[in-house]
Amino acid sequence: MTVTIYDVAREAGVSMATVSRVVNNNPNVKPQTRKKVFEAIERLGYRPNAVARGLASKKTTTVGVVIPDISNNNYAEVARGIEDIATMYHYNIILCNADKKKEKEIRVINTLLEKQVDGLLFMGGTVTEEHMEAFRTSSVPVVLCATSDENNAMPGVDIDHEKAAFDAVSVLIANGHQKIGMISGTLEDPANGFARYNGYKKALEKAGIPFREDYVRVGNYRYESGMEAMNYFLSLEDRPTAIFAATDEMAIGAIHKIQDQGLRVPEDISVMGVDNSRMASMVRPKLSTAAQPMYDIGAVSMRLLTKLMNKENVEQVKYVLSHEIINRQSVAHQA
The missing domain is CATH 3.40.50.2300 (Response regulator)
Structure with a gap:
């Protein structure tokens, strides 16, 4: 049977409110009580119900990421930048592959929004009016990552x-x-x-x-x-x-x-x-x-999204990062 917060409270000899405060890292819990609760959690194998917590707080601490091709090394590097910043700010990511196909992209966007993600990062191809309609009707912030819309209306991070x-x-x-x-x-x-x-x-x-x-x-x-x-x-x-x-x-x-x-x-x-x-x-x-700078594009995109999700003061919502010419061995002077 699923272990509940009630079981943990009974095992630790505290109230359910106290268990909730411990699970949510509330500082107003005595160290001795916190230790008792964590010991009860470990003994019972309790896992907090993320869905229930999300319903109560109206936040799921989850970000949806739409990626064009999960097998492409470049997008993998962007995803690494996203993941590292997401972890730093205590967000989890749901990564969805969309193959740069419009119908699949729209479907994935809507699915992620239905999952009550707190924000959305979109990497894709052409941002069409159908994409924009999905973004406009979103109740959570959306940031374009390594792509841009034709009218530069959306927050985003890319190169020139x-x-x-x-x-x-x-x-x-x-x-x-x-x-x-x-x-x-x-x-x-x-x-x-x-x-x-x-x-x-x-x-x-x-x-x-x-x-x-x-x-x-x-x-x-x-x-x-x-x-x-x-x-x-x-x-x-x-x-x-x-x-x-x-x-x-x-x-x-x-x-x-x-x-x-x-x-x-x-x-x-x-x-x-x-x-x-x-x-x-x-x-x-x-x-x-x-x-x-693929990693940086991912990292800056995620940081921008965290600011928008937390309603921080954001002076800039469009970032154009610098590219660099790397001269190796495949170009020779033409006589």
């Missing part, structure tokens, strides 16, 4: 994806490359897709390099799509001398396809990525990339 792409492509241009192909994410994705595509175009424009439609292929952020796009570029009569990929995973796919065809990176074709995932330093040659 357009500037990160611009800086990455500028490295290729500074190394003398004029024929630069891009493996883009879907252009419906405002951050990893369209913003990085825009940054690529603006870097070319600033350098006076004509934009070529045939030098852009759209991938799905995955390794296989990087290989497929690179296979296309290698088939061109006037092929690129450098490739900018919107994610490291696609960049690594491109490197392997180049090597499969008996060519060398960076001697024959240079490759630049974005993210600075763990795989970027494992691949050979090591991948040059624009690094996102």
Whole structure:
């Protein structure tokens, strides 16, 4: 049978109110009484009913986190940042994988809100009007994490994806490359897709390099799509001398396809990525990339959410963290 607070009170010889105060870390309990209650809890194997406590306090000390791809190392790093700050502020997290599919994202958001979470962190793709409607009807704070809405109406933490792409492509241009192909994410994705595509175009424009439609292929952020796009570029009569990929995973796919065809990176074709995932330093040659501070994005997002949940004074609800260009071995000077 389930052990109740009444059983603990009887075992310890105290009132149920005293047991409640001990469980909730109320300081107004004598050390000797606190010791008796904890000993009774241990003997009986009592576990406080989180649902009942949530109903009484109107708080569950639980945060819902919507993540696009739980198998992606980058999002795992964001989740680590979230978890560490959540633990520091005594919150538990419920992590839900949504595969960057709108219908699943909406369903997961609503499910988490129905679970009476105290707040919600959303990592996803395109923030549509349907997403915004779910956020607007939420009775708890919502913070966007590593993504942003089109009108910047929601609290959120991210990097400047357009500037990160611009800086990455500028490295290729500074190394003398004029024929630069891009493996883009879907252009419906405002951050990893369209913003990085825009940054690529603006870097070319600033350098006076004509934009070529045939030098852009759209991938799905995955390794296989990087290989497929690179296979296309290698088939061109006037092929690129450098490739900018919107994610490291696609960049690594491109490197392997180049090597499969008996060519060398960076001697024959240079490759630049974005993210600075763990795989970027494992691949050979090591991948040059624009690094996102993934852990910091998660940590800052969670800290912002704790402030909003606790109705603290918040002067800033939009944070754009700095990216960094990491020069490794995959980019060479074009003679």
